[in-house]
Amino acid sequence: MDIKLPQLAEGVESGTVVNILVSEGQEIKKDQAFMELETQKAVGSIPSPSTGTVSKVHVKEGMEVIVGQVLISIDTGAASKTSTSESTSSAANTVNLLKPLKSQQTAVDGAPTERHAENFHYESGSGVAPPAPPSVRKIALQLGIDLTRVRGSEAGGRIRLPDIRAYIQHLQEMAFQELGRSARPAGPVAAPAAPKETIDFSQWGPIRREKLSPLRRTVSRRMVESWTTIPKINQFDEADISALLVLRKRHTAAYEKKGTRLTLTAFILLVLARALRKHPSANASLDEAGGELILKDYCHIGVAVDTDAGLIVPILRDVDKKSLLQLSRELQDLTDKTRQRKIGIEELQGGTFTISNQGSIGGSHFTPIIYAPQVAILGVGQGQSKAVVVDGKLAIRTMLPLCLAYDHRVLDGANAVRFLRDMIAGLQSFDEADVKIK
Amino acid sequence: MEPITTEILVLGAGPGGYTAAFYGADNGKQVTLVEQNPRLGGICLNVGCIPSKALLHATEILREAKESAGRGIEFGAAKVNLDQLRDWKDSILEKLGQGIKGLAQKRGVQVIHGRGHFEDSQTLRVETSEGQKFIRYEKAIIAVGSKPAMPSAFDLGNKRIMTSTEALEIQDIPQDLLVVGGGYIGMELGTVYAALGSNVVVLEALSSILAGIDSDLVRPVSRIAQKVFKEIRVNTKVLKMATAAKQIKVTTQVDKEQREELYDRVLVSVGRAPNYNDLGLDNTQVTKNDKGFIQCNPQQQTDDPNIYAIGDANGGTLLAHRASKEAKIAVESILGEASAFESIVIPAVVYTNPEVAWCGLTEIEAKEKGIEVKVSKFPWGASGRALTLDRPDGLTKLLIEPETERILGVGIVGAGAGELISEGVLAVEMGATARDIADSVHPHPTLSETLMEAAEAFYGTATHSISRR
Numbered sequence: 001m002d003i004k005l006p007q008l009a010e011g012v013e014s015g016t017v018v019n020i021l022v023s024e025g026q027e028i029k030k031d032q033a034f035m036e037l038e039t040q041k042a043v044g045s046i047p048s049p050s051t052g053t054v055s056k057v058h059v060k061e062g063m064e065v066i067v068g069q070v071l072i073s074i075d076t077g078a079a080s081k082t083s084t085s086e087s088t089s090s091a092a093n094t095v096n097l098l099k100p101l102k103s104q105q106t107a108v109d110g111a112p113t114e115r116h117a118e119n120f121h122y123e124s125g126s127g128v129a130p131p132a133p134p135s136v137r138k139i140a141l142q143l144g145i146d147l148t149r150v151r152g153s154e155a156g157g158r159i160r161l162p163d164i165r166a167y168i169q170h171l172q173e174m175a176f177q178e179l180g181r182s183a184r185p186a187g188p189v190a191a192p193a194a195p196k197e198t199i200d201f202s203q204w205g206p207i208r209r210e211k212l213s214p215l216r217r218t219v220s221r222r223m224v225e226s227w228t229t230i231p232k233i234n235q236f237d238e239a240d241i242s243a244l245l246v247l248r249k250r251h252t253a254a255y256e257k258k259g260t261r262l263t264l265t266a267f268i269l270l271v272l273a274r275a276l277r278k279h280p281s282a283n284a285s286l287d288e289a290g291g292e293l294i295l296k297d298y299c300h301i302g303v304a305v306d307t308d309a310g311l312i313v314p315i316l317r318d319v320d321k322k323s324l325l326q327l328s329r330e331l332q333d334l335t336d337k338t339r340q341r342k343i344g345i346e347e348l349q350g351g352t353f354t355i356s357n358q359g360s361i362g363g364s365h366f367t368p369i370i371y372a373p374q375v376a377i378l379g380v381g382q383g384q385s386k387a388v389v390v391d392g393k394l395a396i397r398t399m400l401p402l403c404l405a406y407d408h409r410v411l412d413g414a415n416a417v418r419f420l421r422d423m424i425a426g427l428q429s430f431d432e433a434d435v436k437i438k
Numbered sequence: 439m440e441p442i443t444t445e446i447l448v449l450g451a452g453p454g455g456y457t458a459a460f461y462g463a464d465n466g467k468q469v470t471l472v473e474q475n476p477r478l479g480g481i482c483l484n485v486g487c488i489p490s491k492a493l494l495h496a497t498e499i500l501r502e503a504k505e506s507a508g509r510g511i512e513f514g515a516a517k518v519n520l521d522q523l524r525d526w527k528d529s530i531l532e533k534l535g536q537g538i539k540g541l542a543q544k545r546g547v548q549v550i551h552g553r554g555h556f557e558d559s560q561t562l563r564v565e566t567s568e569g570q571k572f573i574r575y576e577k578a579i580i581a582v583g584s585k586p587a588m589p590s591a592f593d594l595g596n597k598r599i600m601t602s603t604e605a606l607e608i609q610d611i612p613q614d615l616l617v618v619g620g621g622y623i624g625m626e627l628g629t630v631y632a633a634l635g636s637n638v639v640v641l642e643a644l645s646s647i648l649a650g651i652d653s654d655l656v657r658p659v660s661r662i663a664q665k666v667f668k669e670i671r672v673n674t675k676v677l678k679m680a681t682a683a684k685q686i687k688v689t690t691q692v693d694k695e696q697r698e699e700l701y702d703r704v705l706v707s708v709g710r711a712p713n714y715n716d717l718g719l720d721n722t723q724v725t726k727n728d729k730g731f732i733q734c735n736p737q738q739q740t741d742d743p744n745i746y747a748i749g750d751a752n753g754g755t756l757l758a759h760r761a762s763k764e765a766k767i768a769v770e771s772i773l774g775e776a777s778a779f780e781s782i783v784i785p786a787v788v789y790t791n792p793e794v795a796w797c798g799l800t801e802i803e804a805k806e807k808g809i810e811v812k813v814s815k816f817p818w819g820a821s822g823r824a825l826t827l828d829r830p831d832g833l834t835k836l837l838i839e840p841e842t843e844r845i846l847g848v849g850i851v852g853a854g855a856g857e858l859i860s861e862g863v864l865a866v867e868m869g870a871t872a873r874d875i876a877d878s879v880h881p882h883p884t885l886s887e888t889l890m891e892a893a894e895a896f897y898g899t900a901t902h903s904i905s906r907r
Contacts, residue, residue: 126799126809126839126846129781131869142776156842158869202743 002070003034003048014066014121015039016214017059018341022072026054034072036341037065038214038309044344052076064121122148122157132159140164215310226372231408234367235416238399239424241383245398251435255328258437264400265303265357266328268380270434271426273299273320276353279419283352285373286410293410302351302371303331305338306361313371314338315351325437359383365401376406376416378423400427439572442548444470446772447562447575449554449717452480454749454761455581456538461769463545470548470573472564477535478542478549481583481750482758484531485603490626492527493606494789497633501666501791509828518634520608527606556718559744563718577744577772580724580732581761582717584710584750592618592706596681599704602627612636612702616688618676620647622788624707625659628667629791631705637668639701641690645672651794652801654815655851658831659790666791679704712751729753736778738768746772760784783866787856792831795859798866799837799847811837811846814872816892818852820902823883829853834888836862836872838896843871845893854885861889872896 005015019036022028033045034054052074059071122130130147132140136159140147143164150167152159201207212220241264248262255262276283276299285294299320302313314334319327337343354371357380368379381401388397404420411419448459451473459471477484503513542549550573552566562573586601597604598612605627611634617624620642632638640647640663647663647670648656663670671692678689685700712731719732723742727733731753738746746768749761763782770777785797804811818824818832832852839846848862865875875893880886894900 124839125841126811127807128799128846131842131844133868137781141778144776155873156839156844156869156871
């Protein structure tokens, strides 16, 4: 049986093989992860659909694979035939499967895909470069075009000059679409930015070049998109969490007995969910084209997690329906899974609001960037002992720096302040009943 | 003394160096070419490709004449005048050397004869017959080539122990010649001496002559060599050489058995070593790779941003045409053009009898890298042209990517294989499929038809052979 790359998530058509967890001849169980794949959105593991022996590994680490590509072959034996996958064990079938892949086209947001697909990638069994005459290769080199991305129209996939032209046209269309999407309806589509002049940094000293991971590229694109499209306001405030910390200390042992840690983030999540229920416009997305505000009756909060590979934001579902204990457990699970890069792509989608807590590292106030199409994000710093005036007297209290960054198209200053004040009130007068394990 | 200033300095005037110099000048650069030998052209022209091919051609006639008897045409005994043969060969070298000199002059390339030594990353000192000269350059291209390797154990200072350089001078025709190393240089020069009448024994340390070449291409060469040479001994090591009056006493070992023999001359052809010693590279940022060759990026640039290196000094396959290609890439990089030595097909030709030529992927390489290919062969026994030439001992094969039918490699053994391989190079470079070659009409009767028929054989439709589909 050939195991092919399944459809991972909407819009995700390819990924890079990060890790192959099995080797040829090894036994594999149903649902056992056999490889890890890095996509534009995250690193996820691919489970085996059935039990058997790995007869062949078709991909290598670092290789880019696309949906439908054969990853490994499993010898399931006669006894355990499954109906979930087609059993195409013969080599001839493998070859046939590969052929349509080479010309696979993927429509991107309904974009016209005449001949080129964003995800076309030349993959040769021989590992040699795509077939193209020297004249065409020279032009590609001059234009900085990676020929493995260009679909050749001639026999054997040979690339001709018109294929390069079509590819460039496709790239331009893609660039305009990106621009159009982010600028709409601000005005006429701006001209594409002139390509930056390449600077030879090595003239001043030795340099090293590191390829950006798909994750880093996605983060980069998303941040620019957010920064350039959202009129953003940063609202700063502080919450007195002295009492909350006392509560936390009092109940830490009980939570530990239940096998989880009681973190400040869990408290914040609970308070945040309540504030979001009260201020639905902060739990919304803007549909500018349709002239509508989309209000979400669910409350899925993204929690920014710092991993070795970079920032990943897994989503905690239905936060408003969960107890502090549930939230603590799920938060810990989610964070661990993310750090181990075992998070599934579906666990990164559908967030309605994001929280970025730098407290464990030690940040103070900072201005987070909104994770479009959400409309606000809460940035949390580290609680610090400060001299504050309480009831007309100086007192030392632990103050938590907060920053609500919000989209001014959706939220006005007054809404935002009310939202943030509600958050602060929730943190300052946290009900012990909500901490107690029932 | 005022230093000479130049935009591009090229060190070494072999096929890499003079190509770089000319290409730079053609692109409007001011070029200075430094060469230590009085005659331009480097190893290839002076002590490599050209003289060896001249001698091979001249002596091939002897073999042809002998075989002609079987076709009903007999010649008398051949008379060899060594001095005249040497003069004829030297006249070719002189003509070509003068040609290069003239081409340099017409392009305004300044040629300085002397030994170059890098003072720093932008200055070369040249020891000329008129004293020291200093050249300040913007960019330098190192094209110093290689020289025959002579293991110190064999280096007795005895003129009877030769490298290819001395062997090409054919001082005499030794009665017993030992060739140490069954690579292409040993096989080619061994052929020359055997044709002239020497009893040639070839020793090879590995299990086959022409190691590294696909065995089906080597087989016809072995078959003829067994007849022409007195003996070919594989898996044999040379332990020791010693002067024994007017001969050389050679101690060899096969398995555990040692043997001592006397030879009139010994040709040591065990490889080649780069020529960059005493170049002053330590005064630059140029570094060497783990194999001792100059380290370069695909733009031919060394770790010193002002210095490029091409050809044999960089290691890899030591071939004149590779050096010439690298020369163009280096110059284009200096000119600021996008250029890189990537996916470039470098054909190789061995001028044995018969010739062996290949390009692109070989079967050995495919096996090593686990690349799945279909090999489509056409034996020359079925070629009309090969039979009229009385050379049915040939084979043309294509290595084809099964899914796309793309030609990944071509291998040919047979008379004139070196001339035939260029069609293969074009096919691989162009990304041609077997169908492209099969559908291109090849003139009849020619040996080039074997390429077409090999392509047809892939589809099971070769006219002149029955192939399994």
